[in-house]
Amino acid sequence: MDEDMDDELYEHYNIITDPGQRPIRIDKFLMDRIEKTSRNQIQNAIKSGQILVNGDVVKSNYKIRPHEHIQVYLDKPLEAFEIIPEEIPLDIRYEDEYLMVIYKEPGMVVHPGVGNKSGTLVNALAHHFQQKLPVMEGNLPDRPGLVHRIDKDTSGLLVIAKTARAMTGLAKQFFDHSIERKYQAIVWGNFDHKKGTIEGHIGRHPRDRKLMTVFPDGDFGKDAITHYKVLEDLYYVSLVECQLETGRTHQIRAHMKYMHHPLFGDARYGGDKVVKGTVFSKYKAFVNNCLEVCPRQALHARSLGFIHPISNEEMKFEAPLPDDMKELLERWRNYVAHRKEIDHGK
Template structure:
């Protein structure tokens, strides 16, 4: 049975052939998903099933189901969208940083909401990493081939708040282990649509990339796909149409708070990706509608701020705790909502 891995552009340039095989005459009849599980030993059954369901696996150029039993001579191709290319070099840029704390091992930065953390598709420069390279020169980088100096975690563009940067190899390994073990403390403040029924709650729902749009994270209730994700939340202030909540992350999945809050029916205010950029609570009379539109202009992003961060210092072995004020745009937004609900 011939197998290979190469660039695949016979039909669609944007697809990358991750794997292909030609079924030989002596192949024992079996389901497609089981056959692929034998040959793709580094891929889980869930990933294989997901690829088949998303039509990324084709037999003789045709979409088939998992139950299909390949025949001798069939050609099976697994083709997925090309992964975005990491830059081979990070150019230093003189971008100001809001440094909260610094010593020989770690650096704490309060990130502006509009800053992207690391270079990637559509954001190759102007990132936090470009600024770090300029201000600090050689920083340790990740071991997976990506050039992301000092980074052990990240927060989204459109989200403001605290990040810890490793300045030494030892600090990076020590901090990365803490994030992997979920022993760090991360608290976010978010303005959400509506008022949750309970003052406190825990959202335990697996998260994974959407099969329709990989820029979006979705909850997978059946548990067959996705990774464990746990968010603890507490309502700090109720304002009839919106609420200020505190969220503590037990895990750190992509868009975790944003996806979890949408899942329980309370998307983040202003979050265009998860439906929070339109009026979801309240009447649509003209004055209220104009008020909300003005609020969207004050904060044209998701209302989310990484407020506090705690971890064990890699060198001192002491617990370090940092807190930050809400950014001006989010503070102004909260004041406007508080004033509005007092007069309606």
């Protein structure tokens, strides 16, 4: 799974415990209620914040009591969506008989989901290949060929597996964290240190299931490591390069929010308003104009490096910043060059 995938969660179980419920560990309790699941799977779901008791995240050793409300969320809907081949253009950067590397424009959803049953990358792939693509173990059947994903409003490079052997080989590299993935992001504020590493477990926000949050003590979520380097300091915003060591959902977005540097334009994590700057109305108007230029989180999957799973050849692909992020940078460069004049309303 890639770092910034907008994975939806679906409520599968909604349980109210009985008035005479005796105290019992929640993982044991759910083992009896949920068919075809292991205690380890339940514990992992609890750790990821996908099981709530009275609206709160709990630990596996939490003992349930009478009249408690238990909700179990999974990232798989009750029914997978049928894939409808659609003639949608693909920006193919490389292709052979085993895999392909494509460039995804911002705004394209990767796979079908609630509210997005068509018009996705997977619909385009189904038409392009006119054949069945492999499905990675644990993936839904509506995600063929996908070894990793990036979310709708992130641009950049994706590798697609065309055979089961390629799927297995690429999936192992992602699991081993040996895939090289570098992103570029425009974030709010400037940094005290030009390079560094952000570590902090990432899991579902206990109150908002669409948000990921950092648990610095590591009690919940999964370990996550992001290495960053400041490429350009524009005082109000910074252009940073992020290299992922792990690949958690929304990893860069959540880690940067945790560091008080939300991505510019990221409505979900508070980057779609003035985070740093003046109170002058001209500045606010400038920021609003920038948000119109790049009406999304300013995040781009710039480079992708891996070993070809069949030939063992070292593969490396680069995709320059898209036009909206280039334009955004130019506007901030011009603003900073004339900031004194504008800040004082002259």
